Amino acid sequence: MSHTAELSTPLEASGEPLWWKGAAIYQIYPRSFCDSNGDGIGDLPGITARLDHVARLGVDAIWISPFFRSPMKDFGYDVADYCDVDPIFGTLADFEALISRAHELGLKVTIDQVFAHTSDEHAWFVESRRDRTNAKADWYVWSDPKPDGSPPTNWQSVFGGPAWTWDARRRQYYLHNFLSSQPQINAHNPDVQDALLAAMRFWLERGVDGFRLDALNFLMHDLDMRDNPPAPDDGRRKTRPFDFQLKLYNQSHPDILNFIKRVRSVCDEYGAVFTVAEVGGDIAETEMKAFTAGDDHLNSAYGFDFLYADALTPQFVAQAVAKWPDEPGMGWPSWAFENHDAPRALSRWCKPEDREAFGQLKAMLFTSLRGNIIVYQGEELGLTQVEIPFEQLQDPEAIANWPLTLSRDGARTPMPWHVQADKGGFTIGAPWLPLGDENLSRAVDRQEADGGSLLNLTTRLLHLRRANPALRLGDFTVLHADDQVLAIRRVDGQNTVSGVFNLSSQPAPWPDSLTDAGQVLAAVNGANMGALPPYGALWIAEAD
Structure with missing residues (x-):
């Protein structure tokens, strides 16, 4: 039953276990964490001001969702400049102050890297779409129409509709697996790979300790432009055209593994840098294991086992954890029960009257898992999904697929810091999304004062996990x-x-x-x- 130290506890040069092994990581969605300037949108100085709360929890690191320059059509996941901070969130100096404060508190800092696509306002795409002969003409996925003028393939966008948009300047279609304003990077191009790795170095030089690689299995496409076959009927409800296909050719290309090796090589130059891949889709388990195999790929993979599950059952937990046995060459898993894309777990997994008790059980189970655990902001408070009326929706996916939508907005509502304060202490302005009355009643200050609160329980459990080798590494x-x-x-x-x-x-x-x-x-x-x-x-x- 026991295991060897070499297999399960790789060491840094100092002889200490790698900091990320078994770590608890706190995800911060910057728009909704804390607003420092009263515009109703959270920002980097707001995060810095609230890092004491995160450090007290007993987590090892933070993961900050995108804060890069962006037109915000997909709230930062449409990057217009990989190496700058969007003014909504502050400045590069604000980010450097955040890193400094986090490190003072003993927190590592990981950030998103959104490499599968950029914004259509990124300078690379502005140049690429100008004509077919410019220096970046092949930095995105362009293709001629079929003889009848229709798109090159039948590929569908995750957010609905064809994954191709016509551009009159080049008289070609460009690929986008998400919004039409998120053109697909051509990561088969070595120059593009070099540019992406240079962006990683930019943040590593500023002290970043790790990266979450967003939508990594979308990074490369089939060069032969083959159509996806229809998906067999598996009994699940299909609400988007995307659901009707097996995504064989617009994602999951085998050459992604070669780029991953380049990422790992860059990160290894900077020491114990943590890398975790976000991987969803029909063959997620296979891809996660390939992306993390051995010592020359990523450290961990972050799947969707629990994020969209309708129920939490003993058999479901046992099956999920069994996918990642403690064996030579096997990657290290990262788990999340909640995040910015999925409905809050307490709104999925129990009746409203059971939320207090179930929240405590859930915290104990989560902190027991083998692997890294990623706590989504507000999860330590037991926040629930807020019902956002259509006229207040911000999420483009929710608007496009209304009413058959998960409504990511409902899980992105602002953090409630002070129960008596106007707008929960999140802002002095009008919050970009409503907090929700139930969530406001779960504010940080109220729970800090209650010894039996979920916040205080979660803090105790996280500290126990960090101190106990069996719970952290066993x-x-x-x-x-x-x-x-x-x-x-x-x-x-x-x-x-x-x-x-x-x-x-x-x-x-x-x-x-x-x-x-x-x-x-x-x-x-x-x-x-x-x-x-x-x-x-x-x-x-x-x-x-």
């Missing part, structure tokens, strides 16, 4: 998984912690496979040795 064995109860064991050397979780709203019997002896490290909802009330959970430090 292997993960499922001892029991039925319709109600999940029991697991984490082992690192001489350290053993077992966890038992009743994921149901009814009392559950204690699993025969789990010890009822040892020291209770933490417990929620009345759970104790041998007894599992509704949503009860506990950690047990097993005796030798």
Whole structure:
């Protein structure tokens, strides 16, 4: 059951475990974290002012969603300049001050890199679309129409409609897997790869400790421009044209792996830089493992197992974790229950009347997982999905697919800092999205003053995880998984912690496979040795 240190705990040159191994990372969506200048939009100085809150939680790092110069048609994921800060968020000096403060507090800083596409306002694309002979003519994916004038392939955009837009200047179509204002990079071009790697170096030179690589499996396209085949009927509801195809040719190109090796080589020049790939789609597990295999690819991959799941069940958790066994050559997983693209978990996984108890159970289970855990801002408060009326929607995906939409806006609402303050202490202006009355009642200051709050529980659990080698680095064995109860064991050397979780709203019997002896490290909802009330959970430090 135990494992070797060489396999599971790679070391830095100092002999210490790599900082990111088993780390807890706090995701900050900058538009919604804290507004320092009263314009209703969060910014970099606002983040810096609130970093004490993040450090107190006991996380190891922050991940900041895009803050680069952008027309904000997809709220920063349409980058117009990879090496500058958008004025909405502040200045490059503000970012450098943020990094300095984070490092003072012992926090590493990771940022997004959006390499699959840029904004159509990026200088590269402005030049590329000018004609077919300019220096950047081949920096994006351009193709002639079919003889009848229709697009080159049948590929569909994630956000709806064809993935091709006609450009009269070149009399060609350009590819965009998302918005038409997000033209696809031609990453087959070595000059484009060099430019992307130069952007990484720009931020590494400023002290960045890691990168999340957004939509990485969209980075390269099929050069033969083959049509995607139709997707078989798998029983799932199809709400977008994108869902009707197997995405064989507009994503998942095998040459992406060669670019990943170049990314890893650059990062290795700067020491223990953490790299994690965002990978979704029909073959996500296969791609995540390929992207992280061995010592010359990325450190970790960030999948969608839990982000869109309708329910959290013992079997589902067991199946997800089993995909990442502790074996030679296997990458290291990163997990998220929530993020800026997915509905809040407490709004998906339990009834409103059960949210307090379920939130505590969820926190214990999340902090028990083997791998890195990524806490989305407000998750430590138990924030829920806010219903945004159509006239207040900001998200282009939500507007385009109304009413059949996940409405990402509902998970991007501002952080509530002060329960009595106007606009929750997020801003003195008009917030870009409403906070929601229920979320305002869960404000940071109210929960800090309540010893039994989810915020204080999450803080205790994160500190326990960081201090306990078994919870942070140990292997993960499922001892029991039925319709109600999940029991697991984490082992690192001489350290053993077992966890038992009743994921149901009814009392559950204690699993025969789990010890009822040892020291209770933490417990929620009345759970104790041998007894599992509704949503009860506990950690047990097993005796030798």
